[in-house]
Amino acid sequence: MVQQISVKELFLKLKAREPVYLLDVRTPGEHEIAALPGSTLIPLNELTERAEEIDANGDALIVAYCHHGVRSLSAAAILEKLGHERVASLQGGIDAWSIHIDESIPRY
Known part of the structure; x- marks a missing residue:
């Protein structure tokens, strides 16, 4: 079963370095609109x-x-099948991040 992480949990992990x-598993066009640094x-x-490009x-x-957290669930499952052990999907996606963490990230 794919692990999920809330935007608050991710924010705290990033803050703690x-x-x-x-x-980001969205399209290039979506990435241009809004992306996590x-x-x-x-x-x-x-x-x-x-x-193989993932250098974790x-x-x-x-x-x-992703945008709302649906595609990222699929991505996390794919990565687990490929042998990655520490994988999570961001609940609510970048939209939730924009609402709850950083309003400067555009919503679309």
């Missing part, structure tokens, strides 16, 4: 073919995110 790898864009439909620096938690 815990190792986190932010993986420091995230890597690999669209969900390219994830299986490009998974050992023990970093890979947090997949």
Whole structure:
């Protein structure tokens, strides 16, 4: 079962400088509108073919995110199948991040 992480939990991990790898699985157009700083864009439909590009620096938690948290669940499941052990999906996606954490990130 795919682990989920709330935007508040992610915010606290980032604030504490815990190792986190932010993986945006939306489309390039969505990424241009709004993105979490420091995230890597690999669209969900390219994830299986490009998974080797993920450089999570050992023990970093890979947090997949999308617009509302649906595609990121699929992405996290794919990554787990490919052998990544520390993976989570961001509940509510970047939209929840914009609402609850950083209003400067545009909503769409």
